[in-house]
Amino acid sequence: MQLKLRIRRHKEGKSWYDSFSVPYEEGMTFLSALQKIKETQDETLTFRHFCRAGICGTCAIYINGFPKLACKEQVLPYLLDGEEITIEPLKNLRVIKDLVVDHEVIPKKMKELSLWISENKENINIDPEVSKYIESSADCILCGACHSYCPQILEEDYAGPLFFAKLYRFSVDPREGKKQLRKLQALSGRLYHCLSCNKCNNVCPKEVEPATLIRKLMLMDVDSA
Numbered sequence: 001m002q003l004k005l006r007i008r009r010h011k012e013g014k015s016w017y018d019s020f021s022v023p024y025e026e027g028m029t030f031l032s033a034l035q036k037i038k039e040t041q042d043e044t045l046t047f048r049h050f051c052r053a054g055i056c057g058t059c060a061i062y063i064n065g066f067p068k069l070a071c072k073e074q075v076l077p078y079l080l081d082g083e084e085i086t087i088e089p090l091k092n093l094r095v096i097k098d099l100v101v102d103h104e105v106i107p108k109k110m111k112e113l114s115l116w117i118s119e120n121k122e123n124i125n126i127d128p129e130v131s132k133y134i135e136s137s138a139d140c141i142l143c144g145a146c147h148s149y150c151p152q153i154l155e156e157d158y159a160g161p162l163f164f165a166k167l168y169r170f171s172v173d174p175r176e177g178k179k180q181l182r183k184l185q186a187l188s189g190r191l192y193h194c195l196s197c198n199k200c201n202n203v204c205p206k207e208v209e210p211a212t213l214i215r216k217l218m219l220m221d222v223d224s225a
């Protein structure tokens with residue numbers, strides 16, 4: 001069986017699509033297909049990957065219009081459809097070359113928001129139930145899938161689902177010493193501009209469910225008002 005890929009290319013401000021055909025191998029992922037193309041057909045094809053274990057988030061790409069981790073997504077279900085598969089870089093992020101986008105906006109924003117535990121001098125034990133909430137929201141791998149797929153991210157001052165999920169994590173963590181600041185950060189990030197479309201929930205590869213956490217942040221704001 002031949003895997004047919006239509007890959008969006010980008011170089012020096014110009015974009016176009018190239019088509020490739022790759023022999024299917026058992027267990028093939030989209031990342032291994034891209035590597036096969038680079039090794040045997042076009043060494044200039046550019047994409048990112050590091051861990052190959054679905055935990056670093058660097059290989060996120062669009063597959064038929066839907067953001068996925070290339071290292072986790074199996075090609076077989078797509079191959080059985082018999083159609084050419086379109087591969088594109090993440091949206092809402094500047095494309096550097098081919099499937100590589102500029103992720104720097106994410107760590108830069110995290111630094112601006114000081115997204116780490118603020119000092120709390122009290123010795124606090126975390127309740128197991130609270131720990132579950134923290135673990136869920138802390139599972140984000142910064143892949144950018146939710147940021148890319150969120151329609152509201154086009155609003156310049158909208159923080160976006162990735163950062164709201166992080167703010168929720170610190171808002172419920174009893175070790176956080178600046179909870180009021182986290183509330184103000186969420187509000188200044190246009191928390192209530194969320195469209196509640198759940199698109200970010202649908203694409204998160206770690207099932208963080210950012211839209212659900214955004215709604216919880218809203219409820220926390222109402223309850224503390």
